[in-house]
Amino acid sequence: MYGVLIAFKEFSPTKGIMGSPWVGLKYFVRFFNSYQFMELIKNTFSLSVVQLLVTFPLPIILALMLNQLTGEKIQKFTQTVVYAPYFISTVVLVGAMFVFLSPDSGIINVFVKAFGGKPIYFFSSASWFKPLYVLSSVWQGTGFAAVIYIAGLSAISPELHEAAIVDGASKFRRILAIDLPGIAPIIIIQLILAIGGVMNVGFEKAFLMQTSLNLDASEIIQTYVYKLGLQQAQYEFATAVGLFQSVINLVLLVTVNKIVRNVSESSLW
DSSP states (O other): OOOGGGGBOOOTTHHHHHHHHHHHHHHHHHHHTTTHHHHHHHHHHHHHHHHHHTTTTHHHHHHHHTOOOHHHHHHHHHHHHHHGGGSHHHHHHHHHHHHOOOTOOOOHHHHHHTTTTTOOOGGGHHHHHHHHHHHHHHHHHHHHHHHHHHHHHHOHHHHHHHHHHHHOOOOOHHIIIIIHHHHHHHHHHHHHHHHTTTOOOHHHHHHOOOOHHHHHOOOOHHHHHHHHIISSOOOHHHHHHHHHHHHHHHHHHHHHHHHHHHHHHHHOO
């Protein structure tokens, strides 16, 4: 937190943080007045919201499906298969995407051309950046994100399901009446945390997927801060932008937590 002071100073490495002159909100005003401000906010927020809407419910659905598997070997095998992509490096993942989606030799475009279509330049089009980012996140993270819900489902008493079976409840009915209410507090906490980090889009994958032709969609706050702070050594400006992003996340976290606390019994505090 001490380093946050750089955002309010004309930072000089030789003078240090405390010795550098105070400039107040100069760099915040500069960011707000920059021509990229609205584009960065729009790209970051839209990408994060779409990813949240797609990736948040899928681990819950996957956990409920895995919980219905009766064979222990089948269950363990399925869990291993869906967990495995999470442990693949982001660099390897994006590299594989470039190979599979290559307009010349990529397997996707091979099929497209086989059916008489024209090759699609996935990484040269801004319109394809968001779908590729979100779908790759679904493939890589859904299995691992389901772990916490599977743990919550395992804590539900089997007697509840036995009583529901005796009463003639179907599997789907038991999911709605027993499983979902049982993991509802976990879902609420995870949702609060997810909304509280809505402005935090993964830097590595966005930066690796970024090309000069898809910058209109791929330039987000994280990549912008990296380019300013490390590549151009504008430490004060980059710190100010990063602090602005953190403040937005904090406001969202507190607001959502307060709303949830008023409508349910589960909240962060």
